[in-house]
Amino acid sequence: xxxxxxxxxxxxxxxxxxxxxxxxxxxxxxxxxxxxxxxxxxxxxxxxxxxxxxxxxxxxxxxxxxxxxxxxxxxxxxxxxxxxxxxxxxxxxxxxxxxxxxxxxxxxxxxxxxxxxxxxxxxxxxxxxxxxxxxxxxxxxxxxxxxxxxxxxxxxxxxxxxxxxxxxxxxxxxxxxxxxxxxxxxxxxxxxxxxxxxxxxxxxxxxxxxxxxxxxxxxxxxxxxxxxxxxxxxxxxxxxxxxxxx
Amino acid sequence: xxxxxxxxxxxxxxxxxxxxxxxxxxxxxxxxxxxxxxxxxxxxxxxxxxxxxxxxxxxxxxxxxxxxxxxxxxxxxxxxxxxxxxxxxxxxxxxxxxxxxxxxxxxxxxxxxxxxxxxxxxxxxxxxxxxxxxxxxxxxxxxxxxxxxxxxxxxxxxxxxxxxxxxxxxxxxxxxxxxxxxxxxxxxxxxxxxxxxxxxxxxxxxxxxxxxx
Numbered sequence: 001x002x003x004x005x006x007x008x009x010x011x012x013x014x015x016x017x018x019x020x021x022x023x024x025x026x027x028x029x030x031x032x033x034x035x036x037x038x039x040x041x042x043x044x045x046x047x048x049x050x051x052x053x054x055x056x057x058x059x060x061x062x063x064x065x066x067x068x069x070x071x072x073x074x075x076x077x078x079x080x081x082x083x084x085x086x087x088x089x090x091x092x093x094x095x096x097x098x099x100x101x102x103x104x105x106x107x108x109x110x111x112x113x114x115x116x117x118x119x120x121x122x123x124x125x126x127x128x129x130x131x132x133x134x135x136x137x138x139x140x141x142x143x144x145x146x147x148x149x150x151x152x153x154x155x156x157x158x159x160x161x162x163x164x165x166x167x168x169x170x171x172x173x174x175x176x177x178x179x180x181x182x183x184x185x186x187x188x189x190x191x192x193x194x195x196x197x198x199x200x201x202x203x204x205x206x207x208x209x210x211x212x213x214x215x216x217x218x219x220x221x222x223x224x225x226x227x228x229x230x231x232x233x234x235x236x237x238x239x240x241x242x243x244x245x246x
Numbered sequence: 247x248x249x250x251x252x253x254x255x256x257x258x259x260x261x262x263x264x265x266x267x268x269x270x271x272x273x274x275x276x277x278x279x280x281x282x283x284x285x286x287x288x289x290x291x292x293x294x295x296x297x298x299x300x301x302x303x304x305x306x307x308x309x310x311x312x313x314x315x316x317x318x319x320x321x322x323x324x325x326x327x328x329x330x331x332x333x334x335x336x337x338x339x340x341x342x343x344x345x346x347x348x349x350x351x352x353x354x355x356x357x358x359x360x361x362x363x364x365x366x367x368x369x370x371x372x373x374x375x376x377x378x379x380x381x382x383x384x385x386x387x388x389x390x391x392x393x394x395x396x397x398x399x400x401x402x403x404x405x406x407x408x409x410x411x412x413x414x415x416x417x418x419x420x421x422x423x424x425x426x427x428x429x430x431x432x433x434x435x436x437x438x439x440x441x442x443x444x445x446x447x448x449x450x451x452x453x454x455x456x457x458x459x
Contacts, residue, residue, distance in 0.1 A: 021325075024298065048323075048325050049322075049323075052325065053283075054287070054324070054325020054326060054329075055325060055326075055329065055330075056322050056323075057318070057324070057329065057330070057333065058319035058321075058322045058324040059322075075370050080324070080325040081327045081424070082328075082329060082330060083423060084292075085327055085329075085330035085331065085367055085368070086321065086329060086330045088330070089321060089330040089333060089334055089367060092334075093337075126457065216289070
């Protein structure tokens with residue numbers, strides 16, 4: 001990790017369960033989301049007991065119970081058809097005390113899982129994590145293109161409108177891909193500040209990724225809030241350090 | 247006249263037999279408008295149900311116990327959407343049959359509860375080319391037969407006949423629920439596999455009731 005992110009923390013209060021017809025798809029999505037949110041418990045529930053394609057009631061029930069242990073709340077993401085139906089059947093049958101801590105998100109499986117994991121890693125509550133999953137489709141869909149960057153101003157100085165601005169050049173050879181995007185989103189969750197990079201919400205890993213920023217791209221940062229200055233300082237340091245990748 | 251736990255067990259065994267016998271037909275129907283796994287999924291599910299029945303140390307005390315065993319086993323072994331749909335149907339039916347026997351009104355309650363389970367889980371209604379198109383007329387015909395004073399076996403027979411007609415009536419429909427809905431207009435002209443398997447299972451109930459008589 002980069003050292004710019006405090007990963008020594010309590011496990012997130014919201015865990016994820018990823019339900020797929022395929023054992024490999026669930027495990028792969030869990031790995032992908034987990035790489036960006038190491039503090040979040042992500043339980044994969046894919047395939048049948050014999051490894052074949054399908055959804056297994058007991059498997060899903062056990063995954064939800066494991067995710068919900070230690071008082072955690074749970075957001076469940078599913079792929080197609082019976083994954084949704086079987087999860088609904090499980091939630092109808094479990095104890096009400098457990099069911100009320102679980103949300104079945106109507107969200108794209110991979111994008112929603114990544115968004116939910118990063119949001120949960122930032123310490124968000126159940127409703128916020130579920131909402132981030134459900135908004136993932138909109139923030140990744142066609143037409144959700146990058147906004148125009150803000151004009152250049154002196155870095156780190158608050159302007160008359162109270163917004164702290166900075167401009168940096170992206171150094172990472174692979175651009176602002178999933179891992180550094182997740183680093184940014186996680187890091188900013190620790191500050192009381194609203195931060196935008198090239199006009200998109202820097203707390204959203206999906207919005208950062210969809211910027212498609214490549215090596216050498218100019219990143220215009222704008223922040224507001226009580227810790228805007230600190231947030232911008234941390235972010236510019238991380239960008240200058242290539243997010244630990246260079 | 248009433249139907250007892252032995253009837254319920256016989257019904258389940260007959261359901262397994264007919265599902266296995268029609269496995270290829272159900273696969274072919276599902277291949278035309280779905281993903282081709284319905285026959286294999288139900289065969290696997292009901293085979294697992296038989297294994298659970300055979301492993302019981304004592305016979306189930308109530309019809310509901312039999313149906314609950316079917317429900318939980320199907321939900322964990324079918325794999326496709328039929329698992330939670332049939333599973334919820336059997337589960338709701340089990341709740342409606344907590345005794346060791348059912349009369350005609352009890353048979354109606356069983357079928358109506360099963361239909362409610364499928365509707366609740368699948369959020370489908372009639373005319374959408376689904377299992378509901380077999381179950382809904384079946385429950386309706388059963389209620390009418392019971393009201394007319396029919397015996398339980400005749401109530402089931404009325405239900406099975408209506409389910410067969412309902413399944414057949416899915417052929418011209420355009421699917422608007424489930425996997426077949428992905429095909430849109432191209433789903434017309436095919437028998438819905440879920441409606442067909444529902445018909446088979448209700449016909450198995452009639453055969454078991456005839457044997458119990």
